[in-house]
Amino acid sequence: MIKPYFKSKDKNFYLLKGDTMDLLPKINHRFDMIFADPPYFLSNDGLSIQSGQVVSVNKGKWDKSHGFDYVNNFNRKWLKQIRELMKEDATIWISGTMHNIFSIGQLLTELDFKILNIITWQKTNPPPNFSCRYFTYSTEQIIWARKSKKVPHYYNYELMKQLNGNKQMQDVWKLPAIAKWEKSCKKHPTQKPLSVLTRLILASTKPDAWILDPFTGSSTTGIASNLANRRFLGIDKEKAFLEISKCRKLEIENTDVAELYKNKISGFNTQKEFINYLRSEPKPIKKVALGFCRKKDIPNLIKTNKFYFHAIEQNNFVRDFPSEVFDAKVLYLYKGGRGKPLFFTGHYGNIKDIKLKHKSEIQGKENSRTEFYYEITLENNFTFVEKQITRLDPKILFEKNDKTNKELLRKYLPAISTLDKVKMNLQKDKYAST
Numbered sequence: 001m002i003k004p005y006f007k008s009k010d011k012n013f014y015l016l017k018g019d020t021m022d023l024l025p026k027i028n029h030r031f032d033m034i035f036a037d038p039p040y041f042l043s044n045d046g047l048s049i050q051s052g053q054v055v056s057v058n059k060g061k062w063d064k065s066h067g068f069d070y071v072n073n074f075n076r077k078w079l080k081q082i083r084e085l086m087k088e089d090a091t092i093w094i095s096g097t098m099h100n101i102f103s104i105g106q107l108l109t110e111l112d113f114k115i116l117n118i119i120t121w122q123k124t125n126p127p128p129n130f131s132c133r134y135f136t137y138s139t140e141q142i143i144w145a146r147k148s149k150k151v152p153h154y155y156n157y158e159l160m161k162q163l164n165g166n167k168q169m170q171d172v173w174k175l176p177a178i179a180k181w182e183k184s185c186k187k188h189p190t191q192k193p194l195s196v197l198t199r200l201i202l203a204s205t206k207p208d209a210w211i212l213d214p215f216t217g218s219s220t221t222g223i224a225s226n227l228a229n230r231r232f233l234g235i236d237k238e239k240a241f242l243e244i245s246k247c248r249k250l251e252i253e254n255t256d257v258a259e260l261y262k263n264k265i266s267g268f269n270t271q272k273e274f275i276n277y278l279r280s281e282p283k284p285i286k287k288v289a290l291g292f293c294r295k296k297d298i299p300n301l302i303k304t305n306k307f308y309f310h311a312i313e314q315n316n317f318v319r320d321f322p323s324e325v326f327d328a329k330v331l332y333l334y335k336g337g338r339g340k341p342l343f344f345t346g347h348y349g350n351i352k353d354i355k356l357k358h359k360s361e362i363q364g365k366e367n368s369r370t371e372f373y374y375e376i377t378l379e380n381n382f383t384f385v386e387k388q389i390t391r392l393d394p395k396i397l398f399e400k401n402d403k404t405n406k407e408l409l410r411k412y413l414p415a416i417s418t419l420d421k422v423k424m425n426l427q428k429d430k431y432a433s434t
């Protein structure tokens with residue numbers, strides 16, 4: 001267990017102090033989204049202009065240039081480690097400039113990520129070019145990629161369209177560099193604006209999502225995450241930066257300050273649009289995975305604490321159904337199904353991890369007609385509650401009117417439901433023994 005440097009009262013904001021390369025392998029948690037703003041390695045003793053003053057471009061020791069191989073090896077190491085911490089449908093955003101973005105882009109391909117977009121963040125107020133021998137540097141790139149080539153990712157298309165005057169959101173975002181009010185806890189030398197982070201968080205996550213930033217600095221990612229009702233873990237090796245992060249989180253624990261900041265963040269059509277949107281977001285409901293099995297499978301499932309879901313493939317990628325499997329928190333085992341009544345076996349357990357696996361990687365499924373499976377791993381052993389063994393009516397559980405969905409559910413049980421529906425059915429069932 002890693003001891004956090006800081007843990008907020010609401011348990012939605014955690015900070016770890018140390019080298020990200022040492023800490024990432026020790027984290028026992030899966031994330032819905034990653035934002036990383038790694039060192040650009042551009043502190044080469046050059047000069048720039050800030051607020052009319054000539055300043056050094058050096059950001060700190062962590063940003064010193066060490067040559068091409070060093071940059072590549074550094075990026076490969078953290079990207080490889082972070083991939084292991086991503087849920088199968090998770091996405092990663094990585095910001096950079098010409099100093100590191102080509103290395104990152106190449107490595108994402110090498111490590112089997114699927115690049116989705118390259119966002120160009122065009123600063124509306126860039127500093128002038130000091131040498132007058134180049135165009136003014138006014139952009140940063142942010143690569144958006146997903147972990148799996150096969151598993152679909154989440155994209156909040158409708159909101160993005162709304163923010164762009166009801167036209168599809170494009171990959172050039174015109175947003176200002178950080179404003180004065182964002183520096184209330186002292187400024188980090190490469191602090192990102194909340195407007196950029198808020199947009200990418202809303203575009204790629206659902207409420208309550210877990211977001212990780214392995215180079216957190218002043219934790220702009222964490223502040224934007226919490227303001228948007230998402231949860232956050234940040235890592236940095238510098239105490240001074242973690243103190244800025246902590247101060248920023250303590251600041252928004254005051255609801256008036258949080259409200260004020262939400263109204264100030266750029267990139268919305270109106271001042272209240274962010275707050276109104278958050279109000280309209282559906283509250284997360286507890287999803288449960290219903291694992292259909294035969295009685296004779298149960299001893300092996302108990303032994304391994306794993307369960308395999310069919311992943312439905314079409315045109316070389318996994319269909320949306322049942323992608324909600326990644327939202328499932330608990331697995332319940334059922335006997336029956338496929339037209340027959342469902343009986344809860346009494347076994348259930350909290351889900352630790354869900355991974356997409358090819359049949360060749362799964363012992364005993366090598367010759368299966370199904371190519372891919374979602375492997376559910378439980379946190380602990382199955383819990384068994386004998387008195388709850390009862391019958392469920394699948395018609396009530398999956399009362400979606402969508403015909404295709406019904407057909408898929410009939411064919412491909414096990415499936416996903418909500419805890420409320422399972423409980424409701426347990427109560428309704430006249431055969432229930434509880």
Ligand SMILES: C[S@@+](CC[C@H](N)C(=O)[O-])C[C@H]1O[C@@H](n2cnc3c(N)ncnc32)[C@H](O)[C@@H]1O
Binds near residue numbers: 020021039217219221
């Ligand atoms: C580009 S800055 C991130 C700024 C951040 N996005 C913000 O808005 O404040 C990169 C950060 O990574 C940290 N860092 C660099 N190498 C690190 C490592 N190996 N482990 C942990 N933190 C590291 C630096 O201390 C620095 O704060």
